[in-house]
Amino acid sequence: MKQILEFDSITLAFGFNSVLSSVSMSCETGEVVGLLGRNGSGKSCLMKAVFGSLPVEFKSVRVNKKPLFGSYLNKKIIGYLPQDSFIPRYVTIGEAIENFNIAPEKIIELAPVVKDWLNLKPGECSGGSLRLLETMILLFSEKSFCFLDEPFSGLMPLHVELVKGIIQSEKRRMGIIISDHLYQHVKSVTDKIYVLSNGQTYLMKNEEHLVKYGYLNKFDLSGST
DSSP states (O other), X not given: OOOEEEEEEEEXXXXXXXXXXXXXXXXXXXXXXXXXXXXXXXXXXXXXXXXXXXXXXXXXXXXXXXXXXXXXXXXXXXXXXXXSOOSOTTSOHHHHHHHTTOOHHHHHHHOGGGGXXXXXXXXXXXXXXXXXXXXXXXXXXXXXXXXXXXXXXXXOHHHHHHHHHHHHHHTTTSEEEEEOSOHHHHHHHOSEEEEXXXXXXXXXXXXXXXXXXXXXXXXXXXXXX
């Protein structure tokens, strides 16, 4: 059965600096949603607020019109890839995969190099390797929704294409929200894109909106077509 995640009315400020003020987004299972915005616009804060790891003044988060309360409930429904590693430093890669009820063979089949990492701990892996592994773990997890914050960061081009392929495959059973500075990669896998600007989200109807809301300049736009 299709599920829909909706969130709005999220308010966040640091001192006199308002970060989020008028946010409204939705994501359905079977859909990939992009979240774009300039550095410091609040994309990571928004994901953390919905996930439940960042307290905010107010928020409304709903799944199938039913409100979600508490970070524990959010974490059972939503998987979140932060910009920093989420695997504890004392856990081996093999243990981390099994903790998400994923058979290591499922990941190794697509990325054979992971077989050599199973007995390693996160600190013994390169940043790009850990990024690839954690992204795959969340995309193969049993969550209904997955937030990916900079999943392509530090990945080799081959692995970027691998992750994009998994996103397209796994979206059949989950809803995915993705934010990354590699705009063209985000564009290639998403069904719709929101732009976060001045604390508000705008549903992008065409690429000119990326210029209007300060994400791209006209030169960037002309170079992307």
